[in-house]
Amino acid sequence: xxxxxxxxxxxxxxxxxxxxxxxxxxxxxxxxxxxxxxxxxxxxxxxxxxxxxxxxxxxxxxxxxxxxxxxxxxxxxxxxxxxxxxxxxxxxxxxxxxxxxxxxxxxxxxxxxxxxxxxxxxxxxxxxxxxxxxxxxxxxxxxx
Numbered sequence: 662x663x664x665x666x667x668x669x670x671x672x673x674x675x676x677x678x679x680x681x682x683x684x685x686x687x688x689x690x691x692x693x694x695x696x697x698x699x700x701x702x703x704x705x706x707x708x709x710x711x712x713x714x715x716x717x718x719x720x721x722x723x724x725x726x727x728x729x730x731x732x733x734x735x736x737x738x739x740x741x742x743x744x745x746x747x748x749x750x751x752x753x754x755x756x757x758x759x760x761x762x763x764x765x766x767x768x769x770x771x772x773x774x775x776x777x778x779x780x781x782x783x784x785x786x787x788x789x790x791x792x793x794x795x796x797x798x799x800x801x802x803x804x805x
Contacts, residue, residue: 683789686716686753689801690785693720695776697805702728702784703771704759705800711792712762713799716753720774721783727774731786733757746770753787764796 702720706713718731730737733747734755746768748760761768776782790797 684751684791686714686787686789688785688787690783693782693784693803695778695780695782695805697778698775699773700776700782700803700805701771701773702801702803703769704786705767705769705798705802706761706763707765707767707796707798708762708790708792709764709796710794711790711797712750712760713791713797714748714751714753714758714760714789715770715799716755716758716787718772718786719784722776722780727776727782728772729774733759751789753789762791767798767800 700720702718704715706715716732718728720727720731732755733752734757736747736757737745746759746761747757749756750758750760752758759770761770784803786801788799790799
């Protein structure tokens, strides 16, 4: 089952606390108006009882992909704190996904990309939560 949500125009933040658990991925996408020539997308992830998987991160300007390795397929993480959490366990597509099971405090993965102020960007990613409860949350922000 594919679950999807769509946020509109100047949305800059996605936050999900105590999500439903399962191995199915959930698609999140929105249009974002660039505020600066340098923008950073950041994922703050915590999943105390289990794991959160993120895959296929994309920021498009027309047909131009602004994110490098958004599917984590070259087996390296671009930007982040904490351990390298790439895994072959439950990717949405391809062989790898970001698979985080940090306990106690969030881990962060981010990437800065270059764009034109005022450009309308299509932002999307796929996410799955292996657990539920108060210790599970994901916060995604884009900021100049």
